[in-house]
Amino acid sequence: MSTSIPPRLPRSGPLDQLAEQLWDAVSAVDEYTATELVLRMLDDGADPETVLLDVVAKVQGRVGEEWAANRISVAQEHAATAINERAVAAVSVHPAARTTATRGxxxxxxxxxxxxxxxxxxxxxxxxxxxxxxxxxxxxxxxxxxxxxxxxxxxxxxxxxxxxxxxxxxxxxxxxxxxxxxxxxxxxxxxxxxxxxxxxxxxxxxxxxxxxxxxxxxxxxxxxxxxxxxxxxDDLPHLGDQEYTMVVRNSTSLVRHVFTALEDAHPAMRSYSDLQRERTAEDLKHIVDFLATALYLDDDELFTSFITWTAQILQARGVPEMSLPPTLVLLARELGDFPRAARILQAATRTLITEPTTAAGNAV
The missing domain is CATH 3.40.50.280 (Cobalamin-binding domain)
Known part of the structure; x- marks a missing residue:
């Protein structure tokens, strides 16, 4: 890990260039260079708010994009986020960021x-x-x-x-x-x-x-x-049907029943490693959690957007996203007496079938 101090930056350096330099340090897990970089920006007269929002926040956004595209691991994403948090802390104690409270x-x-x-x-x-x-x-x-x-x-x-x-x-x-x-x-x-x-x-x-x-x-x-x-x-009268409450209360059994049904439909799952089985169960839990939230808000788009995003993430990781429609069908079967849940699941299934994703993770 490098501990060298970055070269002195010009006062008029473009923000995208500064963000690129911070990205290089963050992606290299070099917290020392990252911290020195933001401090040098402030020493050279950069506005602290600009450093925070147009450099650090921009780099953090890129961290999320790189994780979604499967170009960095969860561990790397966590390390990068921790370094950006260190950079924010460094900005907060710099003399240029010291202000007197004049508002509420x-x-x-x-x-x-x-x-x-x-x-x-x-x-x-x-x-x-x-x-x-x-x-x-x-x-x-x-x-x-x-x-x-x-x-x-x-x-x-x-x-x-x-x-x-x-x-x-x-x-x-x-x-x-x-x-x-x-x-x-x-x-x-x-x-x-x-x-x-x-x-x-x-x-x-x-x-x-x-x-x-x-x-x-x-x-x-x-x-x-x-x-x-x-x-x-009172603003959410649809909660009176208890669908949200029942899905939340029975989420563990829903995941278990759908997992078992998927094994029956796809015998190859029985040869999954313990890690693969654990991740599959986690994916099912996320699906049930997002369905519950869509029921809470009575909003089909929330669940449909999540399923589309999930398909993109699976594709980026080399997992066939067409495994998702059977999962939704099985979940709908388990919730056959829940009309709002059925409506939401059907909408998501239609979206997966009619809007395939590209390898880059975007709708065709």
């Missing part, structure tokens, strides 16, 4: 079960740069702990982050709990769908696509205080 107080946290903390950390640092007093609580914050913190600090708003859609029911509970004590909520992250479509459905006061947009939104004025008597669950 914001709590930034990931919803319970959400381990991807870097997007929330980037937001926290940007808000500090913009003059906010920020309490950054990190990844996977249980809702009771979040509420206890809010009681103790009297924050003006909460910014909640979630990248994985299966955390949306938990996010909904957190949003409702915050609003119940009078604290408005801004949400962000890929979990909330294109253009934040699920943010509105779950009752958040605001949504932002990224840290810069979130900071801009908060700078426009205080978020509206929630109505104390508003009951969020």
């Amino acid at each position: 107080r914001i709590t930034v946290a990931c919803v319970d079960g959400e381990w991807h903390g870097l997007p929330a950390r980037l937001l926290a640092e940007v808000l500090k740069l913009r003059g906010w007093r920020v309490d950054y609580l990190g990844a996977q914050v249980p809702t009771p702990h979040l509420i206890a913190h809010l009681h103790n600090t009297r924050a003006d708003a909460v910014a909640l982050s979630s990248s994985i859609a299966t955390r949306l029911p938990t996010a909904h509970a957190a949003i409702t709990a915050c609003q119940a004590i009078g604290v408005p909520v801004l949400v962000g992250g890929a979990a909330f769908g294109p253009q934040g479509r699920y943010a509105k459905l779950l009752g958040a006061e605001a949504w932002a696509p990224d840290a810069r947009a979130a900071a801009d939104h908060l700078a426009q004025g205080p978020l509206p205080r929630p109505q104390a008597d508003h009951q969020q669950l």
